[in-house]
Amino acid sequence: MRFQKNDMIAVEIEDIGNDGEGIGKADGFTLFVKDAVVGDTVEARIVKVRKNYAYARLEKVIEPSPFRVEAKCAFHRQCGGCQLQALSYEKQLDFKEKKIRDSLIRIGGFEPEYVDAHMESIVGMEEPFRYRNKAQYPVGTGKNDMIVTGFYAGRTHSIIANTDCWLGVEENKEILECILEYMRENHVSAYDEASGTGLVRHVLIRKGFASGEIMVCLVINKEMTHALCAGERGRKDYLPKQKGFIDKLIRIKGMTSVSVSINTEKTNVILGKEIHTLWGRDTISDTIHVRDMTQPGYPFTGKGLTFWISPLSFYQVNPGQTEKLYSLALEYAGLTGKETVWDLYCGIGTISLFLAGSARKVYGVEIVPQAIADARENAGRNGIENAEFFVGKAEEVMGDFYEGNETEKKPDVIVVDPPRKGCDGACLEAMLKVRPERIVYVSCDPATLARDLRVLCDGGYGVERIRGVDMFGMTVHVESIVLLSKLHTKQNIEVELEMSELDLTAAESKATYEEIKQYVLDKYDLKVSNLNIAQIKTKCGIIERENYNKLKKENAKQPNCTGEKEDAIKDALKHFQMI
Numbered sequence: 075m076r077f078q079k080n081d082m083i084a085v086e087i088e089d090i091g092n093d094g095e096g097i098g099k100a101d102g103f104t105l106f107v108k109d110a111v112v113g114d115t116v117e118a119r120i121v122k123v124r125k126n127y128a129y130a131r132l133e134k135v136i137e138p139s140p141f142r143v144e145a146k147c148a149f150h151r152q153c154g155g156c157q158l159q160a161l162s163y164e165k166q167l168d169f170k171e172k173k174i175r176d177s178l179i180r181i182g183g184f185e186p187e188y189v190d191a192h193m194e195s196i197v198g199m200e201e202p203f204r205y206r207n208k209a210q211y212p213v214g215t216g217k218n219d220m221i222v223t224g225f226y227a228g229r230t231h232s233i234i235a236n237t238d239c240w241l242g243v244e245e246n247k248e249i250l251e252c253i254l255e256y257m258r259e260n261h262v263s264a265y266d267e268a269s270g271t272g273l274v275r276h277v278l279i280r281k282g283f284a285s286g287e288i289m290v291c292l293v294i295n296k297e298m299t300h301a302l303c304a305g306e307r308g309r310k311d312y313l314p315k316q317k318g319f320i321d322k323l324i325r326i327k328g329m330t331s332v333s334v335s336i337n338t339e340k341t342n343v344i345l346g347k348e349i350h351t352l353w354g355r356d357t358i359s360d361t362i363h364v365r366d367m368t369q370p371g372y373p374f375t376g377k378g379l380t381f382w383i384s385p386l387s388f389y390q391v392n393p394g395q396t397e398k399l400y401s402l403a404l405e406y407a408g409l410t411g412k413e414t415v416w417d418l419y420c421g422i423g424t425i426s427l428f429l430a431g432s433a434r435k436v437y438g439v440e441i442v443p444q445a446i447a448d449a450r451e452n453a454g455r456n457g458i459e460n461a462e463f464f465v466g467k468a469e470e471v472m473g474d475f476y477e478g479n480e481t482e483k484k485p486d487v488i489v490v491d492p493p494r495k496g497c498d499g500a501c502l503e504a505m506l507k508v509r510p511e512r513i514v515y516v517s518c519d520p521a522t523l524a525r526d527l528r529v530l531c532d533g534g535y536g537v538e539r540i541r542g543v544d545m546f547g548m549t550v551h552v553e554s555i556v557l558l559s560k561l562h563t564k565q566n567i568e569v570e571l572e573m574s575e576l577d578l579t580a581a582e583s584k585a586t587y588e589e590i591k592q593y594v595l596d597k598y599d600l601k602v603s604n605l606n607i608a609q610i611k612t613k614c615g616i617i618e619r620e621n622y623n624k625l626k627k628e629n630a631k632q633p634n635c636t637g638e639k640e641d642a643i644k645d646a647l648k649h650f651q652m653i
């Protein structure tokens with residue numbers, strides 16, 4: 075049967091697409107249904123037909139999915155921001171983990187068993203709302219010439235009035251309403267994108283979660299003097315340096331900095347380069363703590379770094395999860411104090427500075443000069459002297475550094491944290507050329523991560539650990555962190571020697587995973603995975619590689635080994651005299 079536009083179809087949603095849409099099948103035809111939740115049975119209206127698939131709009135939920143939850147935000151369907159609000163948080167985490175796993179298998183060409191054996195459970199948020207430390211609200215004119223602020227409706231530039239986005243901090247609402255009230259009472263105009271007229275374009279709000287400090291920056295369209303000093307009431311472009319405005323804002327708890335940014339360009343870029351502080355400090359501060367990621371609840375270790383953030387600074391938007399991500403980067407880097415570390419795509423040097431305390435020397439590379447200026451400033455303020463930063467391309471700077479500089483100590487660890495498009499091919503090549511012992515890859519796109527890991531693995535590296543970190547709850551985005559280590563071709567011999575020398579159990583060298591699998595298959599006709607074997611080895615107290623030990627959090631849905639498989643593996647371990 076061929077579907078046509080506007081047909082209504084009942085369909086069961088079986089999967090979640092990359093953009094969070096529900097996926098169902100009707101007569102072999104794939105339907106993508108926005109806002110449908112996996113597990114729902116829905117009535118959907120076809121909006122666009124292609125050869126083998128169609129897009130449809132959710133009209134009615136006939137039978138809700140067990141994973142469907144009440145969305146907190148009334149605008150979640152119109153607003154493009156939260157694609158997953160109607161899906162339970164637990165299921166969101168499963169979806170993200172699966173997204174990483176599928177990419178590694180499909181795009182990276184890794185065996186499912188290989189991925190499962192190295193994948194650790196995703197690090198979720200304790201509270202998946204109110205996690206963003208930064209909000210940029212557009213200001214515009216709505217119905218009845220009312221000044222409004224809110225969010226752009228998905229893929230458009232029309233503003234849905236809403237001062238309380240659930241991802242942002244509670245203070246946003248009070249601040250925005252204070253500004254809107256002032257604008258309405260004093261006839262301050264909102265910017266109009268089409269004509270380029272009107273004064274206030276955006277409100278930027280940032281909060282230091284650790285410090286409690288808040289910054290408000292109003293992005294305005296006019297020259298400073300004209301806009302701020304035109305004092306007569308009633309003028310359309312009148313904006314206060316006046317006490318009334320500031321007085322109200324600074325009564326809000328935590329207010330530390332009030333500024334304006336001048337942006338007169340017709341552009342989507344929000345902030346203009348010129349910033350003037352109207353009240354308080356130029357920056358707010360925030361502290362990122364080091365956490366112990368091996369302990370339940372990831373407790374603080376007592377260490378931390380403080381950053382100073384201006385309206386223009388790049389800074390991670392979810393500080394709670396950033397702490398966990400960076401702490402994992404530190405753990406994966408496995409530093410002892412002697413290492414030379416390169417942090418490529420370093421931004422304002424947050425990861426570099428995080429690692430510097432445990433390394434001999436850290437080099438950071440970043441393409442944006444202002445970010446490197448911030449990195450140096452933050453190093454100084456935190457008293458870090460063994461970090462050096464370069465402005466330039468990741469794919470060029472490190473290679474150039476070692477070129478003709480043979481005596482310089484080669485990197486022991488390289489950390490990369492590229493933008494969505496992943497590492498440049500030349501960057502991967504440069505890494506393979508200097509061959510560090512370990513590579514820590516932080517990624518915000520599982521697809522490009524998988525592509526790059528394939529190159530690194532073909533170049534003589536093995537994946538040790540893979541873990542998702544949920545930095546953006548309610549959205550489809552997921553961050554991942556991967557540890558790779560250099561493969562030593564003579565590894566087996568080395569291991570055997572070391573083992574017998576130390577008189578350890580010698581167990582690890584007795585039989586490989588493949589041999590155990592083959593034995594179990596031949597004798598019991600059972601297929602077992604590396605993960606199964608690792609689990610049983612751990613259970614039997616055989617020393618395991620760290621990556622298997624720390625596979626999963628207790629509550630995670632780690633596939634448990636069945637009793638039958640367990641017995642078969644134990645028999646194999648006995649056969650190979652490992653227990």
Ligand code: SAH
Pocket residue numbers: 388389390418419420421422423424425439440441442445466467468469491492493498
């Ligand atoms: N690690 C940092 C920033 C990561 S975002 C943090 O956690 O805060 C990725 C960074 O890569 C951005 O700052 C971007 O400006 C930078 N970048 C993009 N292309 C680059 C390139 N070719 N070489 C170096 N840096 C690049």
